[in-house]
Amino acid sequence: MEQENKYTRTRTTKKASKKRINKWLRSGLAGLAGAFAVTLVHESVRRFYPNAPRMDILGMRAISKGMRYAGQTPPEPDRLHTWSLVGDIVSNGLYYSLTGAGKKAWWRGSILGAVAGVGGVVLPGPMGLGVAPSARTKQTQALTIGYYLLAGVVAGGVAQWLRKVKV
Numbered sequence: 038m039e040q041e042n043k044y045t046r047t048r049t050t051k052k053a054s055k056k057r058i059n060k061w062l063r064s065g066l067a068g069l070a071g072a073f074a075v076t077l078v079h080e081s082v083r084r085f086y087p088n089a090p091r092m093d094i095l096g097m098r099a100i101s102k103g104m105r106y107a108g109q110t111p112p113e114p115d116r117l118h119t120w121s122l123v124g125d126i127v128s129n130g131l132y133y134s135l136t137g138a139g140k141k142a143w144w145r146g147s148i149l150g151a152v153a154g155v156g157g158v159v160l161p162g163p164m165g166l167g168v169a170p171s172a173r174t175k176q177t178q179a180l181t182i183g184y185y186l187l188a189g190v191v192a193g194g195v196a197q198w199l200r201k202v203k204v
Contacts, residue, residue, distance in 0.1 A: 067136050068133040097117045138200060151185070
């Protein structure tokens with residue numbers, strides 16, 4: 038009997054457990070995915086479709102207007118375009134991170150995307166940025182809403198997928 042106890046394990050070793058990604062990190066990554074999706078679609082389509090929304094122009098106008106208001110001279114157009122794209126990715130990433138990391142991320146992403154699209158059509162005029170880049174034609178308006186809706190769905194899908202990923 039003593040012999041049996043001598044060889045039995047008294048301690049158990051724990052296996053390394055895999056943990057889920059932090060919810061803040063999941064939200065941030067999902068937001069960046071949505072931001073990159075809308076920027077990629079926008080930059081791709083605008084190169085070959087004349088009625089495509091030009092949200093980059095709205096961004097350039099907003100940066101120029103803000104810099105002039107602050108007494109600064111805006112940079113040349115190529116640099117201003119780069120600033121606009123970076124600003125779009127950062128601001129859209131923060132916005133789409135509101136999708137969250139919960140079970141209803143698909144719905145939140147879709148709603149956030151639709152609201153952003155409608156805002157992209159309606160708000161530039163009252164903000165003094167012009168209506169032509171996002172609301173020039175009915176097709177332009179539909180594409181603007183569609184781009185942002187797509188980005189919301191991407192953000193929600195990535196958030197749902199990241200819920201299952203363990204590291």
